[in-house]
Amino acid sequence: MARAGLTAERLIQAAAELADEIGFEQVTASALARRFDVKDASLYAHVKSVRELKAQVAALALAELADRVATALAGRAGKDALVAFANAYRDYAREHPGRYAAMRMDLAPDAAGADAARRHSAMTRALLRDYRLSEPDQTDAVRLLHSAFHGYANLEATGGMGHHPRSLDASWSRALDALDVALRNWPATDPAESARETD
Amino acid sequence: MARAGLTAERLIQAAAELADEIGFEQVTASALARRFDVKDASLYAHVKSVRELKAQVAALALAELADRVATALAGRAGKDALVAFANAYRDYAREHPGRYAAMRMDLAPDAAGADAARRHSAMTRALLRDYRLSEPDQTDAVRLLHSAFHGYANLEATGGMGHHPRSLDASWSRALDALDVALRNWPATDPAESARETD
DNA sequence: CTCCATTCCTAGGGTTCCTAGGATACAACT
DNA sequence: AGTTGTATCCTAGGAACCCTAGGAATGGAG
Numbered sequence: 001m002a003r004a005g006l007t008a009e010r011l012i013q014a015a016a017e018l019a020d021e022i023g024f025e026q027v028t029a030s031a032l033a034r035r036f037d038v039k040d041a042s043l044y045a046h047v048k049s050v051r052e053l054k055a056q057v058a059a060l061a062l063a064e065l066a067d068r069v070a071t072a073l074a075g076r077a078g079k080d081a082l083v084a085f086a087n088a089y090r091d092y093a094r095e096h097p098g099r100y101a102a103m104r105m106d107l108a109p110d111a112a113g114a115d116a117a118r119r120h121s122a123m124t125r126a127l128l129r130d131y132r133l134s135e136p137d138q139t140d141a142v143r144l145l146h147s148a149f150h151g152y153a154n155l156e157a158t159g160g161m162g163h164h165p166r167s168l169d170a171s172w173s174r175a176l177d178a179l180d181v182a183l184r185n186w187p188a189t190d191p192a193e194s195a196r197e198t199d
Numbered sequence: 200m201a202r203a204g205l206t207a208e209r210l211i212q213a214a215a216e217l218a219d220e221i222g223f224e225q226v227t228a229s230a231l232a233r234r235f236d237v238k239d240a241s242l243y244a245h246v247k248s249v250r251e252l253k254a255q256v257a258a259l260a261l262a263e264l265a266d267r268v269a270t271a272l273a274g275r276a277g278k279d280a281l282v283a284f285a286n287a288y289r290d291y292a293r294e295h296p297g298r299y300a301a302m303r304m305d306l307a308p309d310a311a312g313a314d315a316a317r318r319h320s321a322m323t324r325a326l327l328r329d330y331r332l333s334e335p336d337q338t339d340a341v342r343l344l345h346s347a348f349h350g351y352a353n354l355e356a357t358g359g360m361g362h363h364p365r366s367l368d369a370s371w372s373r374a375l376d377a378l379d380v381a382l383r384n385w386p387a388t389d390p391a392e393s394a395r396e397t398d
Numbered sequence: 399c400t401c402c403a404t405t406c407c408t409a410g411g412g413t414t415c416c417t418a419g420g421a422t423a424c425a426a427c428t
Numbered sequence: 429a430g431t432t433g434t435a436t437c438c439t440a441g442g443a444a445c446c447c448t449a450g451g452a453a454t455g456g457a458g
Contacts, residue, residue: 042406050446147347148343
C-alpha cells in the first residue's frame, strides 16, 4: 500500500486543475480525494477545511495572474501596456475558468491574498505611468480599469453578454481603445466637487 | 394545524430576502423551510430544485434592477442619464447584496433571465442615444458600460478594492466622468482593423 | 532494529438535497 | 351536512458532502 504523498501545495494545485475541469463550485473534498485515490478524511491532515482550501486556490490564481501580467507588461508603455495587461487578464480568465471563478469568491483577506492584491495594484499603476496621472486620479483610474477588466471577463464567463452577432473579441478591442481615450483625456477634477471633498 | 400557504412566488421572494440577510450561498432548503415553519421536503411541491430556486431569485433580481434603472432613466439624457443608470445599478447592488450575488451565478439561460437581459440591453441603448453611436460601436459601448458597472459593484461587494483611503464614492464618480469622456470621444474604427473584420 | 512522526484509514455524527408515499386541510358539489 | 377530490404538508429514508476522533501502517532517524 504505497502512500499518495499528499501535501498542502499539491492539494491546492490539484484543486485548481479540478476547478478548471469541472467548475469551481464542484470542487469537493470527495472529488479531490478520489483524484489521489484516498479517502476524503485524509485531506484534513493537510488542510483545515474545504472553504480554506478554496481560498488558497483563489490566492494561487491571483499570484499566477500577477505573474502573467508582469511578464506581459515588461518593456511596454502607454497603450501597448494597456492592451498587454488587459489581454493577459482576459486570456487567463478564459484558459482557467475555475481558477478565475475562485478569484471572485468572498475571499478571506489572508496574507497571501492581500499580497497578491497589492501586486495587482502595483502592476496597474505601472501600466498607467505613461498616462501621467497624479493622485487621486491614479487610484480612480486603477479602480476603473480593474472594474472594466473584471466585469468583461465575468460577463464573458457567465454568458451575460447575450448572443449578439458582434464578436466579443472585437468589442473588447474597442473597449480598450475607449479606455485609452478616457485615460489620455482624464477629466479634470470638478472644482465644486473638489471643494466638497476637502470640507 | 393551519397551512403555511406556500407558493412558488412567495418562496422566491423569501429566498431573495434571506439571501440579502444571510448571504446567497447560505440560502438553503432547510433555512427557507424554517422561515415558513415547514419541513424542507415540503418545498419540493413548488420548486424543482434548490438550484432552480436560486436561478429564479437571480431572474427576480434582474427584473427588479431593470425596473429601477428604467425609472431612474426616465426624462434624462446624456451624462445625466449615464449617472442615473450607474447609480441605480450600484445602489441596488449595495442594498441587496444577496440578490446581486444571485445575478452573477452561472444562470440557466431560461426564458425569464433572457428577457431580463434584453431589458437591460435595451435600457443601456436608451441611455446611449444622446451619444449618437451607430452599430457596431453602440454594442461595444453597451458591453463596456455593463462590464464597468458590473465590475465595480463586484469589487466593492467582495472587498476587492483593498482599503485605500480614497473614497469609493469619489472614485466611482470620477469613473463615470471618464466613461462619459470615452463615450463622447468614441474612437473611430481603425481602418486596418475594420478591413480585417470583413476578411 | 527499534522508535517515532506522519500519513492514511475506519467509524461515525451532522447537514443538505431530493424522492416516495401517506395523511390532512380546504373547497366544491350533491 | 356529507362526500369527494386535489393540493398541501408530513414522515421516512437514501445519497452526497463536511469534518472529528482515534487507530493502524509506512518510511525515515537513531
